[in-house]
Structure formats: structure tokens, C-alpha cells
Amino acid sequence: MxxxxxxxxxxxxxxxxxxxxxxxxxxxxxxxxxxxxxxxxxxxxxxxxLPEALAPYHAQSTSxxxxxxxxxxxxxxxxxxxxxxxxxxxxxxxxEAAAHDLWEIQQKKLFDLQCRWRAEEITLPGLRHSEEFRQWEKYVDHCPWLPPVTADEVALYEAYLRSDHYEPNQNWAWQDYSRFRRTAEVGDHDPDDDDEAEAAADDDGYEAATNRAYRRLPAWYQYHNEATGQNLLLTLPDVRGEKEAYYIGLTEADKEEKLAAQRARGDMAASLPWHPLIVHRDDLTPYFRQFEEAADLPRLLRWYAASRQDERRRHGYLFEARHWMEKALEDQAAPWPIAAHADWRQALMAAGMRAWGHQLAGVLTDVWQEQEQNRALGLPVTGPKTYGTRPPFAEVNWAEEETYHPKFILRGRELAGEPRDFSF
Incomplete structure (x- = not known):
């Protein structure tokens, strides 16, 4: 067998x-x-x-x-x-987040200097034009006009982190004076902003709310202004900006005159509009229908629709609620209050952001002291949070980094018969 x-x-x-x-x-x-x-x-x-430990108990407990x-x-x-x-x-x-966020203190100082410089209340050594504030925004840790962060400033920022006004860093354009001023003058809803049209198809208002947040003065700036009584800085006259706009206007008028002459000669190339895909790239379905083979199109459109759906899922209130629950609320040692809200997702987001702010506040002073000690000893310190690539400060050629703005100013100076410089 x-x-x-x-x-x-x-x-x-x-x-x-x-x-x-x-x-x-x-x-x-x-x-x-x-x-x-x-x-x-x-x-x-x-x-x-083991036998002695189990002796007082029923023998069958052992297994x-x-x-x-x-x-x-x-x-x-x-x-x-x-x-x-x-x-x-x-x-x-x-x-690390606390060390990054400490640089918001310096961004606010730089923005205050910008307001006063534009009003021609002060001069700043080496500063040529207003767009340079956008460049210093990226390298605020190297800015020569900013005094070191003080203990009082850290205390105020800690109070902000613990307040209901705290909003986590959203990659604000910290020195975007023109946008902040325009929002202060016309409100959150800017009819001339292309973002408004793109947000029109937004189902739950998330994109529109995000766009409005980027247009407003950063939450830390608003909190600081209220605490220090500096609410009027953004209302100072933009004397310098108006002067720059005058020269830019001369250049734009000259450019338009030359384009009109080209059109009169039948040369329309330079006057053609940008392709709409460049500005509104939210839905490429019409372009796929235009260029793809008919046999391949149904499958591509199904995959593209699924991809767009996944992208929307990753940029809405539900995604944000999950993000803040995992980032902050899961690590709360004690129960954390959630305020009433008509949308449970936004309630979770707000609770998570507040919890995160309190976690940052709990380590902020220690982190600042550690950074100051490293600086005194010549050791590396944690810089501001960067998005994308940022060349080392020593390697930046600021003239190459310039946008059309300063170039148009210099051309406008020439058209006005004035020296090609920024001394005006």
C-alpha cells in the first residue's frame, strides 16, 4: 500500500x-x-x-x-x-516644515519693504526695478535688506500658527504686489482673470476657492497686519509702479504701431493669436479627435477620460480632506475638535489644518533656536521651501532671469529720449 x-x-x-x-x-x-x-x-x-506567573490561574489558561x-x-x-x-x-x-515656514516672516518683511519702496518712501541698495522683488522672493534667504528673525517675531508667528486664521503654505507668490493690490481694490472675483473661466466647470467650487486664495494677500500677511497695525501699507501710492507702467506703455504702443504696419503690408504672422490650447489646456478631446486615427480614438478617449477623472479626484475637497486627515489628524494624541460645516470635507480640511498649525507651533521656538545656533557656528540652515528647480544663488544671472517687464521699461526710456537705465 x-x-x-x-x-x-x-x-x-x-x-x-x-x-x-x-x-x-x-x-x-x-x-x-x-x-x-x-x-x-x-x-x-x-x-x-512562566510557571510561577501562571500558578494563580486556571491550568488551561496557559496555552x-x-x-x-x-x-x-x-x-x-x-x-x-x-x-x-x-x-x-x-x-x-x-x-522641517517649521524651519521652512519661518521664512514666511522674512517674506512679510520683504513685502513691506516693497510697498514702501514703490511709494518712494525708501530706497534699497542695488534694486533697479519692481520685478526684482519677484526674484528675491525665490532667494529670500539671501536677501541683503532683511534683518535676522527675532524672538518677538517668532512668538507672533507661533500665535498665528495656533490661531483660526492660519492657512498652510500654498506656494503663494509672496511678492506678487500687483495681484494682491488688484484684489484689495476689486475683490476676490476678478472678471479679467482667465482662472475664473476655467473654474466655471468646477463642480464643487474647489478650483474657484483655490484661485481666490492665490489672489488674496497671504493669511500670514493679513494676521501680521492686524497684530501690528500695518494695514495701510498696501494702500500706499504705487509711485514707482506708475512710472514703470508709463515706460512699458510707450514700448507696447510702439510695438502695436509696428504690428499695424506689418498687417498693412499683408504680414499677419506676428499678429496671429496664441493657440487656445496654450491658455485653456483643461480638455484636449477636440484635438485628439482632430489628429488621431479613427481606429485608435475610442480607446484613447476612454483612457483620457479616466485620466482626467483621476486628476480631478486628486485636486478636490475630498482629496484635501484625506490629505489633512493623514497628515495631521491621525497623529493627534488627544481628540481634536471639528467645527460644524455644511460640507464634511471642508470641516475635515479645516480641522486638519488647525491641528497641523498647532503641531508646527509646538516645535517652532526650538527649531528657530537650532537654526540660529547653526548659523552662528557656520553650519547649514534650512532654507525656504522651493517648488521646482532653483539654481544656486551664486550661479543666478539676474539679467537672464528678467521678464519682459524690465526690458520694456528700458525700451520705453529710449523711446522717450531718456537714458537706457532705471534711474527715474
């Missing part, structure tokens, strides 16, 4: 400290929860203190106690290292 194959024997348990360490490492790497359970159960059964103990210990060995690493990563994330 043919014998049945015997069950595969369980691997032998280690008998030396070296073999035990290797056994545990292999089980953690695989991971193999059962292997660790067997090891820890065997070790507990062999522990000399359950050993099993539960070994399972809990095995789970800790499998999940613990990763979870501990995650906790450490969150600790570092909060401190």
Missing part, C-alpha cells in the same frame, strides 16, 4: 544567539508572522518564570496566554520597526 507523504516539517528553531538574530531578521524581511509566533511561543514556554503573548510580540516585530520609522519621519517632517 502506498504511503501518504508526511506533512512538511516546520523549520527548526534557532539554538544560538547568532542563529536567533538571523532567524528573526529573515522573518521580518519576508515577512513571516508564523515563524516569529513559533519562536516566541517556544521561548515563553521555556522561560523559568491561550502563550498564544496571545507570542502573537502580540510577533506583530510588534513585524510592524514595529516600520511604524517607529514612520513616527520618526513625522517628527522630522514637522520640524
Amino acid at each position: 502506498e504511503e501518504l507523504n508526511s506533512p512538511t516539517a516546520e523549520p527548526a528553531l534557532p539554538t544560538t544567539p547568532e542563529a536567533r538574530a538571523a532567524y528573526i531578521k529573515a522573518a521580518q524581511t519576508k515577512p513571516d508572522l508564523d515563524a516569529l509566533r513559533r519562536l516566541f511561543a517556544a521561548e515563553l514556554k521555556a522561560h523559568p518564570a 491561550s496566554v502563550v498564544s496571545m503573548y507570542a502573537s502580540a510580540k510577533a506583530a510588534a516585530f513585524i510592524k514595529g520597526p516600520y511604524l517607529a520609522q514612520q513616527a520618526g519621519a513625522h517628527f522630522i517632517e514637522v520640524r
